[in-house]
Amino acid sequence: MSLLQRESPDNVDDAALGESFTKGTSHLVWASIVATVVVTIAIAIYVIAGQKPPAVTGEIVAVWAHPQHTETSGLDANGAPMVKESFDQVLVFAEARLHNQSKIPLYLLNVLTNATLDDGIHTSYAASQSDYDRVFLAYPGMPVPHGPALPINLALDPGQSVDGTFVSSFRLTKQEWDARKKLTFSFSFRYQPSLVLTPQNTVIEQ
Numbered sequence: 001m002s003l004l005q006r007e008s009p010d011n012v013d014d015a016a017l018g019e020s021f022t023k024g025t026s027h028l029v030w031a032s033i034v035a036t037v038v039v040t041i042a043i044a045i046y047v048i049a050g051q052k053p054p055a056v057t058g059e060i061v062a063v064w065a066h067p068q069h070t071e072t073s074g075l076d077a078n079g080a081p082m083v084k085e086s087f088d089q090v091l092v093f094a095e096a097r098l099h100n101q102s103k104i105p106l107y108l109l110n111v112l113t114n115a116t117l118d119d120g121i122h123t124s125y126a127a128s129q130s131d132y133d134r135v136f137l138a139y140p141g142m143p144v145p146h147g148p149a150l151p152i153n154l155a156l157d158p159g160q161s162v163d164g165t166f167v168s169s170f171r172l173t174k175q176e177w178d179a180r181k182k183l184t185f186s187f188s189f190r191y192q193p194s195l196v197l198t199p200q201n202t203v204i205e206q
Helices: 013-050 129-138 176-180
Strands: 056-071 088-098 107-116 120-125 161-170 182-189 195-197
Touching: 013 176, 056 129, 056 176, 056 182, 088 107, 088 176, 088 182, 107 161, 120 161
Parallel strands: none
Antiparallel strands: 056 088, 088 161, 107 120, 107 182, 182 195
16 A cells, blocks of 8 residues: 555544544533533522421311391490491301411411402401400300400410411302302411411301
8 A cells, every 4th residue: 555545634534523523512412411400409409408397387177157147236336326237247267276386486467368259359357356255245146166266466486386266257148158269268477478278178157
């Protein structure tokens, strides 16, 4: 073979060069994929490690609904005559259990009962502890258990649990109440996200 026929670097087959370039590109692709996976896992570990459990947990033990037609007496607080008023309402009683799993005291500010109807969400504040007890005095035949009231200005110490019942009122007919799509309860604590609970048991209609 002549020296002129020897293969020099300038005469390397283009196909061989292409194959070499392809192999190099393949390695880069795999390296990029591995790097992406590693970064994603690192971010997930960081987020999970940074998440804290909620300060307060709870559950709705039972819910009772009592529709009733109400008519005012026609007298004001001083005994003076006033126009009588009649309306339909639904009294919603709920027994709740709350637990402070944080290391600091928690202060309950208010409780909301939220009923979702066709026209949107209807919200009612829970009555105070004294008004809750007054309902049973005003309606002696109320077919709902008169359990201990849940204090609306409750202070929960670390690790403490409390169980109590509260009542909310909606100006709705029984038909409107029965057509509800959803029922939830919101518990607002100072400097904490609201705790929203959904009853897991069927509402007891009384």
